[in-house]
Structures are given as structure tokens and as C-alpha cells.
Amino acid sequence: MAPVPSLPIKVGHIDDVQELRKAKPATVPERFIRDMADRPKVVPNLSSSLDIPIIDLSKLMKTDKDEVMQLKTACEEWGFFQVLNHGIDLNVVEDIENVAKDFFMLPLQEKQKYPMAPGTVQGYGQAFVFSENQKLDWCNMFALGVEPPCIRNPKLWPSKPVNFRETLEIYSREVRKLCKTLLKYIAVSLGLKGGVFEEMFGVAVQAVRMNYYPPCSRPDLVLGLSPHSDGSALTVLQQGKDSSVGLQILKGQTWVPVQPIPNALVINIGDTLEVLTNGKYKSVEHRAVTHKERDRLSIVTFYAPSYDIELGPMAELVDEKNPCRYRRYNHGEYSKHYVTNKLQGKRTLDFAKIQSKTSN
Numbered sequence: 001m002a003p004v005p006s007l008p009i010k011v012g013h014i015d016d017v018q019e020l021r022k023a024k025p026a027t028v029p030e031r032f033i034r035d036m037a038d039r040p041k042v043v044p045n046l047s048s049s050l051d052i053p054i055i056d057l058s059k060l061m062k063t064d065k066d067e068v069m070q071l072k073t074a075c076e077e078w079g080f081f082q083v084l085n086h087g088i089d090l091n092v093v094e095d096i097e098n099v100a101k102d103f104f105m106l107p108l109q110e111k112q113k114y115p116m117a118p119g120t121v122q123g124y125g126q127a128f129v130f131s132e133n134q135k136l137d138w139c140n141m142f143a144l145g146v147e148p149p150c151i152r153n154p155k156l157w158p159s160k161p162v163n164f165r166e167t168l169e170i171y172s173r174e175v176r177k178l179c180k181t182l183l184k185y186i187a188v189s190l191g192l193k194g195g196v197f198e199e200m201f202g203v204a205v206q207a208v209r210m211n212y213y214p215p216c217s218r219p220d221l222v223l224g225l226s227p228h229s230d231g232s233a234l235t236v237l238q239q240g241k242d243s244s245v246g247l248q249i250l251k252g253q254t255w256v257p258v259q260p261i262p263n264a265l266v267i268n269i270g271d272t273l274e275v276l277t278n279g280k281y282k283s284v285e286h287r288a289v290t291h292k293e294r295d296r297l298s299i300v301t302f303y304a305p306s307y308d309i310e311l312g313p314m315a316e317l318v319d320e321k322n323p324c325r326y327r328r329y330n331h332g333e334y335s336k337h338y339v340t341n342k343l344q345g346k347r348t349l350d351f352a353k354i355q356s357k358t359s360n
């Protein structure tokens, strides 16, 4: 089942942040200004001892036991890691970044030929806005369903830049292979058969979202992207080469910045893997912050089971010590739930949680 909004919704006027930046107003419009508690702390960008783990895929592919252990620890303790030697040709990585940048640099009128209708998630605009009083992210998004073909909306695939479509096809094919490979080793790290997710997922759903965050005169007041966990099984995130450090993940009570590593891709566990692993591997809340002088580009691929798949915690990961924490549901239903709610930390996953008797 493809996720579609059912009710007409009123979202009010949504400023395009690149246009706002060009106009250089003295103040940031009220709708972007976060409540005190939600504002990011602007700290100098120093590398810290709290850096997300790095996994070398070329070692994993030789089933190097240490690397599989590192992967297990990364998934259990962080839900995020950076992957090196991911096997995607660096020209492909560079090309997608260039077409994404070229797209965002087009005149607004051209980009608006591919509008994201209110309450939907494909096209150019701001996703996850459902009311007139909702705070807005300092971000322009361009999102497309890629696989299977039935989730594509060909009218939203842009004709400019001319090489956009071909480049996205090539990139998506490579990222799909990477997701399958990573899921194989994630299964191995859980003591499961390598092909278990691939067999379960059917024809996996794959979508891409390009996020562009222009500089913001008051990065202390706004968020680039609201805190959320991804609804996918796995997410592959490419950070633009000269982009500002903007991605932050919530570790305990601390927002930890993800320091870009040249030629690495950021991988994170989505809600779907959290459910399948009965919470052994958790999706982790993350957000993006903005920068006073520098812009940021991220290219994000969501990889998830087919919409018709019924899923719940895998029997192998449920026992007396690890009682079943999530109910069974249809993934299409979860997708619909995900895209018809605002980004709200990990709250979206309450959809699947079995409330324990002791929790309040």
C-alpha cells in the first residue's frame, strides 16, 4: 500500500529557506524559531572522543570476525556507523552530489515544477508539515520514491539538470547493492542466516531524499531538520564534500555531531530493524543543525521492506529474557503512519510498541 494523505490539510505559508537566505532579513521568521528547550547549543566544532564507529566493508566481506564484532557493537551501542570501502565508485558518489547541488541551485520557479503537495513526501518542499502552527525546519528537501517502480512518480523526476535522472538511477542501483550487503552482515552479527532479511523483505522499497540547508544567520534559534528516527530498515546518508558538520545523534542526553570522513557513508538502523531485532538494534534519534556561514547538503537513501510485508520481532530474538516488545503489523501501514505524522523523535515507533506493564 502506497502512503497517501487522505484529508486536505492547512499548512500555511512555507517560506523557501534558500530564498529567505538570499533576501537576508534582519531576523529569522517566527515559524522557524524553536522553543527554548528545542534550540541547539552552538559549540565549536571539535572532534571529540565520542565519534560514531567506523566499519570497513572490505573486511566484513572477508567475514573478518573482529569486523563483524565491531559491527555488532556499532549497532547495539550507537545505531549509527560510518562505512569505509563501501564499494561504490567514487565518481558515482561525486556525480550524485553534483546533480543534487545543481538541482538546488536552480531558480525557485524551476524547482517548483516538482512540488511536494502538502502532507505528501515526494517532490520539492518541506515534508512532515501538517498544521499552520507547526515549527519549520531550515531546510529544502527534494524526495523521490525509486523502487519498486510502482512508488515512482515520474512527473517529479526533474528534467534539469539534464543528467539528474540517469545519475540517480546509477547511484540508487549501487546503494541498493550496499544495503543488501550490509543487511547480510547485520544478520550475521545477530547470529542469523545472512540471507534472512533479503528473503523476508520481498522487493524492497527504496526512496531518496536530498536535503539542502543554506546558512542561517541564527543557527542557535533554528533546526535544520527536526529530531526523528528513520522509519526504514537501513538508511544510507551521504554528506556533501564541503558541507558544514550538521548531523547530530542523540547518545544518552547528548547530541553528538557526526564528523564527516572523506569517502565514507553514514549508515543508520531504522525503526523497522529495531522491531525485527526486538530492540536489540535500535533506531537512534538524530537531527540536523545549521551553520552561520556554510551550507550543507545530504543525500539520504531509505531502504525498507515491501509494503505488503507483515513484520514483527523475529522468533530467534524473543525469549524469556527478551520478551516480545513490538506487535506484528503490515509495513505499508507503518509507512502510512510515518509519513502522515510530524517528525517527533522516536514517538512514531509507538505505533508498534507493546507497552510494558511497568512503564508509565
Ligand SMILES: COC(=O)C(/C=C/C1=C(C)CCCC1(C)C)=C/O[C@H]1C=C(C)C(=O)O1
Pocket: 003, 121, 122, 127, 143, 144, 145, 146, 151, 205, 206, 207, 208, 209, 228, 230, 231, 232, 233, 302, 303, 304, 305, 334, 335, 336, 338, 339
Ligand atoms: C525522514 O524520512 C523520510 O523522509 C522518509 C520517506 C520515505 C519515502 C519517500 C520519500 C517516498 C516513497 C515512500 C517513502 C515513505 C519510503 C522515510 O522513509 C522511511 C519511512 C518509512 C516507513 C520507510 O519505509 O522509509
Ligand SMILES: O=C(O)CCC(=O)C(=O)O
Pocket: 209, 211, 225, 230, 237, 246, 247, 286, 287, 288, 297, 298, 300
Ligand atoms: O542532513 C542530515 O544529515 C540529516 C538527514 C536525515 O536524517 C534524514 O534525511 O532523514
Ligand SMILES: [Fe+2]
Pocket: 228, 229, 230, 286
Ligand atoms: Fe534521518
